[in-house]
Every structure is written in structure tokens, then in C-alpha cells.
Amino acid sequence: MAVLSQLVDNVVANSFELDRPLMHLGRHPDCEIRIDEISVSAHHAVIEVEQNAYLDGAVDYYITDSASTNGTFINDIRLNGRQRLNSNDLIRIGWNLFRFIDEDENALEKTAYILEE
Amino acid sequence: MSLFAAGLTDIGTRRSSNQDTLACTVSPEGDHALAVIADGMGGYRGGEIASRVVVEALMDALTPVLARTPAAQVPERIQTAITLAAERLEDTRRGRPELDRMGTTVVLAWVQQQRTWLAHLGDSRGYLLRDGSLCQLTRDHTVAQRMVDDGSISPDEVARLPFRNVLTQALGATAEPRATVTELALQAGDRLLLCSDGLTDALPEPNWLPLLGRWPVLDDQVRGLVDASLRNQADDNVSVVMIQYC
Numbered sequence: 127m128a129v130l131s132q133l134v135d136n137v138v139a140n141s142f143e144l145d146r147p148l149m150h151l152g153r154h155p156d157c158e159i160r161i162d163e164i165s166v167s168a169h170h171a172v173i174e175v176e177q178n179a180y181l182d183g184a185v186d187y188y189i190t191d192s193a194s195t196n197g198t199f200i201n202d203i204r205l206n207g208r209q210r211l212n213s214n215d216l217i218r219i220g221w222n223l224f225r226f227i228d229e230d231e232n233a234l235e236k237t238a239y240i241l242e243e
Numbered sequence: 244m245s246l247f248a249a250g251l252t253d254i255g256t257r258r259s260s261n262q263d264t265l266a267c268t269v270s271p272e273g274d275h276a277l278a279v280i281a282d283g284m285g286g287y288r289g290g291e292i293a294s295r296v297v298v299e300a301l302m303d304a305l306t307p308v309l310a311r312t313p314a315a316q317v318p319e320r321i322q323t324a325i326t327l328a329a330e331r332l333e334d335t336r337r338g339r340p341e342l343d344r345m346g347t348t349v350v351l352a353w354v355q356q357q358r359t360w361l362a363h364l365g366d367s368r369g370y371l372l373r374d375g376s377l378c379q380l381t382r383d384h385t386v387a388q389r390m391v392d393d394g395s396i397s398p399d400e401v402a403r404l405p406f407r408n409v410l411t412q413a414l415g416a417t418a419e420p421r422a423t424v425t426e427l428a429l430q431a432g433d434r435l436l437l438c439s440d441g442l443t444d445a446l447p448e449p450n451w452l453p454l455l456g457r458w459p460v461l462d463d464q465v466r467g468l469v470d471a472s473l474r475n476q477a478d479d480n481v482s483v484v485m486i487q488y489c
Contacts, residue, residue, distance in 0.1 A: 179393070180386045181406055186395065210396050212403050231405045239284060240346045240365075240416035241386070241409060 128228035130159065130173075138225075144187060149173045151219055152192070167194035175212075185209070185230065187211040191215070196220040216241030223224055244428030244431075245273040248353055250280075251469050251475070255441055256476040260481040262290030263439045264298040265482050268306055276354040277302070277310045281347045282367050282439040295364055297414055298385075300328035305353070314358055318424045321353060321362045325422045329414050346415025347420070348435045350381060357429045362422040365413040368443060369429065372434040377452055380425050384412035393484035410439075411441050430472050434461075435486040442468060445477035461487050474482040 132140040135163035142149075142159045148156040154168040161170070169192045190197040190208045198205040211217075212230040214240040248269050254261040257345045258268045267278035283290030304324035312320050328349070334488045336342045348365025361369040383387060386403045394412040401407055414420050429435075436451075446468065453472055455464045465483050 143365065178386070178390075179395075180389050181409060184406060188395075208402070210400060213406065234405050239344065239409060240413045241411050 128185070128211075128213075128226065128230070130174075131227060132161075132223045133223040133225055139149075144168075144173060144175055148177070150192075158191050161218060161219060161222055163222055165196045166222060167192070167196070167220070170194040170219055171198045171205075185228075186232065187226070187228065189217065194220070244356060245489045246270075246276040246277050247273075247461050247487045247489065248278055248484065249464045249465045250278065250463075252280075252480065253469050253473060254483040255445075256473060256478050257476075257489065258480055260291055261480045262294055263441070263480040263482040264301045266295035266298050266478070268302070268309075269296075269486075270308070270310050270482075274353070276435055277305055277309050277440075278352045278435075278486055279349065280367050280437045280439055280482050280484055281349045282365065282390075282441075282480070282482070283347040284413075285342070285345030289342045289346070291340060292335060293332060293345040293415055293448050294349040296331050297328045297349055297489065299349060300324070300331040300488075301349070304328075309355075311354070312355075315356060316364075317353055317355065317360050318426075319349060321360060321424060322377075322422060325349070325362065325364070325414070326419060327369055329418070329420050332415055333418075341392070346410075346413045348410065348413050348439070351422075352435050352437055352486060354429070354435070354488070357488070358428050359429055359435065361425045361427070361435075362421050363449075364384040364420055365410045365476035367437070367439050369425075370436040372436060372452070372455070373430065373432070375452065377448060379448075380427065381423070384423070385410055389410050394486075398452050429488040431489060433488045435488075437484040438468075438481060439482040441477050441479035442472050442483055444479055445472035445475045463486050 130142045131138045151159040152170040213231040215226045217224040248267040262272030262283035281294035346365040350363040350367035355358045369380045
């Protein structure tokens with residue numbers, strides 16, 4: 127299962143397991159990942175967790191900004207639309223930094239292979 | 244009209260073996276041409292064997308009939324040869340468990356005067372260079388391409404996808420693999436380019452045309468692309484075939 131680790135001065139201050147199909151990030155108390163900080167919108171972004179439609183066992187994590195005031199950034203590029211997260215991506219929510227870690231991704235074979243029919 | 248062909252394969256900068264195989268031939272009259280690139284996989288020996296067996300099978304089956312096949316029968320001829328190549332691969336694998344996972348991509352160009360058929364399985368590609376522009380003629384048989392097609396990811400995200408190398412089709416995985424065949428009409432001055440993913444991974448497509456413009460001779464153009472990919476530390480085997488229609 128993937129986690130979102132909040133970084134403060136490059137140290138993990140908090141970790142959130144991405145264990146539900148839909149997880150909201152924001153300042154509002156009903157957000158599964160609540161970030162109580164002034165630069166974060168009430169409902170700032172969402173992460174969707176989906177089984178990959180073509181590759182058995184692979185799970186995709188997609189992030190979408192929810193029209194936040196201060197934006198969502200992936201590896202310093204402002205998020206525009208929906209984007210798949212890759213392990214070690216750096217996510218900035220307002221002024222808050224997170225590292226997306228997906229240990230299962232590292233177990234995937236890196237060399238080319240063919241899907242069996 | 245005249246056809247010219249040139250091809251080159253290189254081990255790249257990191258691999259210990261070259262698992263790509265290529266072949267190309269032009270008829271003595273210069274009006275027919277056949278070119279194939281296969282990019283093998285499945286272990287050190289398996290990948291080498293798979294690509295070699297498949298290229299030899301395709302060339303054996305198609306070269307003798309290249310100049311005497313009616314246009315309407317070309318796609319069927321190609322598919323029959325693909326099926327034969329898959330059978331040869333299966334025969335080679337039999338009784339050799341170390342070759343269990345071997346397989347190969349294939350991209351093939353059949354040029355018959357102005358008409359061309361491109362067939363492919365996997366992520367080896369075919370391109371058309373015409374009037375100073377580059378057009379990809381094949382669509383990769385990969386999980387990544389399917390995700391692009393269904394809108395899950397953008398083309399820019401493919402390079403970062405951890406399973407970008409997973410193929411949905413190739414020779415070696417299915418009993419009766421079916422190639423995707425594309426037909427097009429050539430114009431004077433057109434060039435076809437076939438390549439393995441070693442080129443596309445190491446050398447972004449926008450770099451190709453400026454590079455190719457440096458050399459008038461086809462052999463030098465092919466060499467120029469391969470050399471540029473090596474300068475970029477191509478970590479996979481790199482293979483390129485070009486066919487020019489004059």
C-alpha cells in the first residue's frame with residue numbers, strides 16, 4: 127500500500143496510508159488527509175486509488191487539484207488536471223510538502239516482458 | 244523509381260549482449276524492399292535467440308515472394324510469415340526451459356513500388372519522414388499506450404511509468420499472434436524509418452530531423468542517429484533501418 131509522508135525540514139513528520147478508493151486532502155475536518163494549515167484550501171485535492179485496467183496487481187494512484195487557492199504541485203510543476211503518481215514524487219499542497227511512496231511499484235519488473243494471454 | 248535501404252544495430256552503452264536483430268533487402272531492380280527489426284527479451288540468451296529466429300523466419304518466408312506478390316495479398320503474406328515465425332520460435336523453445344520466457348517485438352516494412360505495408364507487434368516502431376516532418380505510423384502494443392488511449396495518462400507521463408516496458412502483444416507469448424498492418428502510399432523523397440525502443444528511449448524524436456539533415460547519404464543518416472543515441476548513453480540496444488524512395 128502506498129503512503130503519503132509529510133516532510134518538515136526533510137524529515138517525515140506524518141504519514142498517511144492511501145487505503146481507500148477516494149481520499150480528500152484539505153483543511154476541512156471531513157477530509158481523510160487533514161492538513162490544518164492556512165495555505166491549504168478546505169478541500170484542496172483528491173487522490174483516487176484504482177486497480178490498473180490492463181496489468182493485474184498494479185495499482186494506480188491519481189491526484190487531482192480541487193480548484194484550490196494555492197495550487198497542488200507535483201515535482202514543482204503545478205498540477206493541471208488529473209495525474210498519475212509515481213513513487214518518490216514530491217507533492218506540494220499549498221506550502222506543505224509530501225513524498226508519495228509506493229513500495230509495490232519498486233517490485234515491478236523493470237525489464238521488458240509480455241503479458242500472457 | 245528507386246529504393247535504397249540502410250540499417251545498423253548497436254549493443255548500446257550498458258547491455259552485455261545485443262538482443263536486437265535486423266535485416267533489410269532491396270530487389271535488384273530497386274523497386275521492392277523488405278526490412279525487419281526484432282527486439283528480443285527473456286534473459287541473456289533468450290532475447291538474442293528470439294529476435295534472430297524471428298528475423299530469419301520472416302526474411303526466409305518473404306524475400307522469395309517480395310517481387311511477385313499482388314498488392315491485395317501482401318497483408319495476408321505478412322501475417323502468414325508472422326505465424327510461421329511464431330511457430331519457429333515455439334520449436335526453438337521446446338525442451339529448453341531456459342528459453343521459457345523468450346519473446347520478441349517485430350516491426351516490418353514491405354515496400355512495393357509506391358505502396359508500403361508496415362506490420363508490427365510490440366513497441367518497435369515505424370515512422371515516415373516526408374517534407375521535413377516526422378510521423379509515427381505504428382502505435383505501441385504496450386500497457387502504457389493503452390493508458391494513454393483511455394485518457395488515464397498523458398503521452399508525457401509514459402517515460403515515468405514504472406511498467407512502461409510491459410508489452411500487450413509480441414511474438415512468443417501467444418500461439419497465433421496477429422500483427423497490426425498499416426498501408427500507405429509513398430511519395431518521391433519519402434523515407435521510412437524502423438527502430439527498436441533503444442533509439443526512442445535514448446534520443447527524443449524532436450532531435451531526429453535536425454540530425455538527419457546533416458547527411459545526404461542514407462547510411463550516414465542511420466549512423467548519425469545511432470551515434471547520437473550512444474552519446475546520450477543509450478542503455479538499451481539500438482537498431483535503425485531506413486528506406487528511401489527516390
